[in-house]
Amino acid sequence: MTNTHHDLAVEVSGLRRSYGSGKDAFEAVRGLDLTVERGTITALLGTNGAGKTSTLEVIEGLAPATGGEVRVLGMDPVADRRRVRRRTGVLLQRSGFAADLTVTETLRMWASTVSSPRSVPESLEMLDLTHRADVKVSGLSGGEQRRLDLACTLMGHPELVFLDEPSTGLDPESRRRVWRLVEDLRDGGATVLLTTHYLEEAERLSDRISIMDAGRIVREGTPAEIVEGHPSHIEFQNVTTPLPDLPGARVDVGHTRTVIAAPELQPTLTALLTWAEAQRVTLPGLVARTATLESVFLSIADSGHAPSEPAVADSDTDHDLEVAR
Amino acid sequence: MSTTTAPTPATGRTPSATTRVLGLARANLTLLMRNKLTAGYALVLPLLPLALLLGDRGNEALVSTGLSSALLMAFLFPVFYNLLSATVTRRDELVLKRMRTGEVSDLELLASLALPGAGIAAVMMTIAVPVALALGAPMPANVVVYAVLVLLGIVMFSAFGFWTAAWTRNAEAAQMTSFPVIFLAILGSIAPVLPDRAARVVEFTPGAAMESLVGIGWLGVDGDQALSFGETWAASAEPTLVMVAWAVLALVLAQRSMRWEPRH
Incomplete structure (x- = not known):
């Protein structure tokens, strides 16, 4: 007792x-x-x-x-x-x-x-x-x-x-x-x-x-x-123009969609949109959201039977990228 | 939908074990009666063999066979087979697992499953007494021996029911898995046609012990020998011990093998 x-x-x-x-x-x-x-x-x-x-x-x-x-x-x-x-x-x-x-x-x-x-x-x-x-x-x-x-x-x-x-x-x-x-x-x-x-x-x-x-x-x-410390996500359909450097963020260009995992949503999104404005690039189907319980859960589920620490990896990629906590 | 009230501390009325067992047994009896076939078997089969007594009024051999068969039917149908199928069904329906999340203890849960069949068998074998007398059977020589026999049979065949349920996959499979116990029970009745040495072994089966006890307790005879009331006590010791031994064996088997949920 x-x-x-x-x-x-x-x-x-x-x-x-x-x-x-x-x-x-x-x-x-x-x-x-x-x-x-x-x-x-x-x-x-x-x-x-x-x-x-x-x-x-x-x-x-x-x-x-x-x-x-x-x-x-x-x-x-x-x-x-x-x-x-x-x-x-x-x-x-x-x-x-x-x-x-x-x-x-x-x-x-x-x-x-x-x-x-x-x-x-x-x-x-x-x-x-x-x-x-x-x-x-x-x-x-x-x-x-x-x-x-x-x-x-x-x-x-x-x-x-x-x-x-x-x-x-x-x-x-x-x-x-x-x-x-x-x-x-x-x-x-x-x-x-x-x-x-x-x-x-x-x-x-x-x-x-x-x-x-x-x-x-x-x-x-x-x-x-x-959800704290988990990356936010920005997604849009692939564009031909090379993307700018987005500090701290991880960019993953898939078959049709580009997914950016960012520790801080607002600065990364601002940098992206500023660049798009200057380059006159349209980002079709643009979606931006902070981490949700669902995204955290999926990242844990997708990381396979992970060790005791949850992987912070984006669900679509193999390589982990350290994201600030 | 109303809102839930605050949890009350556990100081309120707690039902006694008897209340819990009777509450659950009542539901099990309702279910037994709702199954027409099971209910029919349980209520009709145990008294049916007494019709044998009509054949030759007062014939002691017929009285012995009729009463032994009646007991066998009471033990096999309302007790053994009904309990076997009820336990398997409740287990597959996850009722047993669900009940075990509540306040009822495992023993109370088992008792509530066994009680309806045990009660029906006891009532039937009580009714059998006046019915047999009306059909020309003599007064029982030692009614205590008969009562103990009924009680031991109920315990033994209930335990066999739980044990058989443990390795019965589903309610349909019970038709096959019930066979070993049924065979063991009826083995006693074929003793007379077996060669001596085999008959000696068969004497130690529950069926044969039951038949001896009917002879001693009701007709006051041990084999060919007539017994006084005093002698019935001593004569009933061995077959009663055989019954107790089988009941204990069945209880041990049941206790070791009990399963509360279907195999995954």
């Missing part, structure tokens, strides 16, 4: 998780450190196979770790399972329901296992399922099943919620509803750790983001900190 901070809902250090043994052994999580502060929404981002679900399952106490330490609300999720579960809510990546039970029967069944549960009507209302109360789960749409699943997750007023891809398969309307729900949870004092494929979702919802690649956290911080 040493070293447990009361402001941390989740504390993971040096986590490892392997599947199989011998020749077929595969290490999905390779020394992962993660902390989640109470009262925040933290998103775990990563490509398919980065190890997000493998990590979450260990934190949820569903699978044992091969190595490392996990504390959830200051407790061990496996040894203190009963006490931890009373205070947590889990949404798995894939919903698990008996197809032949109705929505109400499913919620009633859940309620029988939960400490101080919300009532079934309240749960139905909360996820807009009242009109589907007597429908069998097999007759629900994917989005409705996901909402039913969330109703189960939130039934016991959890103070810590794990959501594995909560909005995958939802239509835009349902997705926004889920976002509001997650924000309400945080505003009500709960802590949320979620995984997602949707960068927009992570950017919009999260107080902090951890990006995973090949079983490790490769970048961590607030959404603003994550």
